[in-house]
Amino acid sequence: MKLTFxxxxxxxxxxxxxxxxxxxxxxxxxxxxxxxDGSGIIGRGEAAPSSRYEENVDxxxxxxxxxDAKRLSFDDIPGSMRYLDSIAERNFAPKCAxxxxxxxxxxxxxxxxxxxxxxLGFTEGKHITSFSIGLDRPEIIRQKxxxxxxxxxxxxxxxxxxxxxxxxxxxxxxxxKTVRVDANEGWKTKEEALKQIEWLAxxxxxxxxxxxMPANAxxxxxxxxxxxSPLPIMADEAYLSxxxxxxxxxxxxxxxxxxxxxxxISGAYDxxxxxxxxxxxxxxxxxxxxxxxxxxxxxxxxxxxxxxxxGNLLITNDxxxxxxxxxxxxxxxxxxxxxxxxxxSRA
Numbered sequence: 001m002k003l004t005f006x007x008x009x010x011x012x013x014x015x016x017x018x019x020x021x022x023x024x025x026x027x028x029x030x031x032x033x034x035x036x037d038g039s040g041i042i043g044r045g046e047a048a049p050s051s052r053y054e055e056n057v058d059x060x061x062x063x064x065x066x067x068d069a070k071r072l073s074f075d076d077i078p079g080s081m082r083y084l085d086s087i088a089e090r091n092f093a094p095k096c097a098x099x100x101x102x103x104x105x106x107x108x109x110x111x112x113x114x115x116x117x118x119x120l121g122f123t124e125g126k127h128i129t130s131f132s133i134g135l136d137r138p139e140i141i142r143q144k145x146x147x148x149x150x151x152x153x154x155x156x157x158x159x160x161x162x163x164x165x166x167x168x169x170x171x172x173x174x175x176x177k178t179v180r181v182d183a184n185e186g187w188k189t190k191e192e193a194l195k196q197i198e199w200l201a202x203x204x205x206x207x208x209x210x211x212x213m214p215a216n217a218x219x220x221x222x223x224x225x226x227x228x229s230p231l232p233i234m235a236d237e238a239y240l241s242x243x244x245x246x247x248x249x250x251x252x253x254x255x256x257x258x259x260x261x262x263x264x265i266s267g268a269y270d271x272x273x274x275x276x277x278x279x280x281x282x283x284x285x286x287x288x289x290x291x292x293x294x295x296x297x298x299x300x301x302x303x304x305x306x307x308x309x310x311g312n313l314l315i316t317n318d319x320x321x322x323x324x325x326x327x328x329x330x331x332x333x334x335x336x337x338x339x340x341x342x343x344x345s346r347a
Contacts, residue, residue, distance in 0.1 A: 003069035005033040005097075007057055010288055010315045014144060017135040019159025019186030024134070028288035028315075029057040031094070033064065035101045037074055043105025044320075044341060046292035048260050048311070049093035052237065063087065063094040072098065074105040081266060092240075092263045099264025100296045100341065107340030113332070114341060115299040118269060122301060127330040129307040130155040130180055132314065138162060138169035145173040151328040153178045153207075155308055159186015163196070167203065179203070180308075182210035185237055189213075190221040194228055201230040207306075208232040210256060222251035236285065241267060245274045254281035256308070259297055260289075272303040286311040295322030295343045298330050321346055 010028045017024030028048070035043040049055035066087050072080045080102055084095050107114045115122045131151035133144045135158075148154060156170055158181045170179065181200060187193040193212040200206050209231050213222060215238035226233060232253035239248050239255040241262055248255050255275040262268040268284070275282050282304045284297045289311035297309045312318050313325055322343035324331050335342040 001038075001069040001072045002036045003033065003064070003067055003072070004036075005031055005061065005064045007031055007061065008290075008319065010290060011317045012288065012314055013316050014134065014140070014314070015136070016288065016314065018157050018182070019135065019184040030290065031057055031060045031064070031097060032290075032292065032319075033097045033101050035069065035072060035074075035098070035105055037105060041074065041105050041108050043074065043101035043103070043108070044292055044343060045097035045099065045101030045104065045264075046290055047093035047097035048287040048289045048293055050260065050287055053090070053092060053261065055091070055093050059091070060094045060097070063091045064097075067098070072102065074102060074109050077102045077106060077266060081263070093260050095263040096260050097264075099266055100259070100292065103265045103296070104341035104343075111339050113299065113339055114265065114296070115302070118299065120300065120302040122299065122332055124331055124333055125329065127298070127301040127304075127307055128153060128328045129309050129325055129330055131310050131328065132308070133157065133170065135160045136166070138165045141166045141169040142173050145170050149174075153180065153328060155180040155182055157182050157184065158196075158200075159183035164199070167200070171203070176205055178205055178207055180207045180210065180306075182236070183212045185211050185214040187212050190217075190225045193225055197229050197231055197233070206231055208234050208254060210234045211236040211238065219247055219251055226251055226253065232281070234281075234283065239271070239275070242270050242274045245271070245278050245280075248275070249278040249280055252280065254283060254305070256283045256285040258285045258287065259293060260287055265296055265300065268297070268300055269303070272300060276303065281305045283308055285309070288314060290315070290318050291320040291322040292341065292343055294325075295335070295341055298323040298332070299341075301330060319346055320344065
């Protein structure tokens with residue numbers, strides 16, 4: 001097996017900021033990987049590292065430089081992942097990229113899409129993604145919401161100084177549209193979080209609140225909030241893997257699974273199944289990503305109640321083409337490949 005990788009800067013259509021971030025950014029750094037076996041089959045993957053989990057592109061490249069590609073195989077994904085875990089702990093982003101590439105190559109070798117290899121399938125006309133509106137000034141919020149007119153569900157980032165003004169700006173453009181809100185750990189106490197959620201609930205068209213308090217908040221405080229919240233609350237930064245499922249089942253109504261947190265498709269599949277088994281609603285989320293990671297997530301859509309896989313919609317230079325998101329509806333109907341990840345390069 002041969003491994004190649006490269007850095008890439010995804011350019012955002014609008015400056016991106018969230019409550020747990022620092023000032024926002026116009027560019028998001030990712031890494032792309034390719035695994036090629038002896039027969040010429042190429043598996044593609046992507047790492048979208050987040051500083052929230054103490055990762056960046058430099059740490060991703062450093063990990064990839066230590067990988068012996070001869071230890072990886074499209075025929076043994078579990079064994080390949082055990083080898084990657086032996087190199088270093090954590091490093092979710094590079095392991096995610098390699099895991100996706102392994103699934104892509106295995107699917108191409110078998111002649112079927114990843115979702116079929118997982119015995120999930122994919123139902124066309126069913127899966128709708130939300131469209132994310134980052135923290136910004138109210139006048140920019142109005143502009144962003146107007147640009148997202150064709151998307152039936154919006155996700156508004158909150159936890160900043162202008163939450164009330166920003167929600168009012170959104171509602172000035174989209175008075176009745178379904179909205180989800182994401183605080184990104186922005187409210188520090190259970191009392192503050194409850195006060196904010198009670199205010200949000202008055203809107204009447206909000207679906208749920210993501211990660212209202214820090215992931216490391218007291219389970220007792222989170223359970224207190226869950227019992228009193230007028231809106232469902234969803235774990236994101238608090239749900240990294242199957243190991244977190246029991247705590248999250250006690251403290252949240254739902255869980256957001258991201259491939260970059262779980263180390264790829266394999267970990268995300270397990271995390272989604274475990275969450276559902278413990279009575280949690282499920283969502284697949286994303287970072288700022290290209291169509292490689294977004295399409296990989298879409299192959300797991302049958303295990304979800306909600307989707308938030310819009311990272312490729314927020315950028316202007318996606319170098320790949322895969323699952324489409326026309327008017328928010330995720331579809332593989334026009335995907336360029338018929339097997340594996342179902343993604344090709346635009347080059």
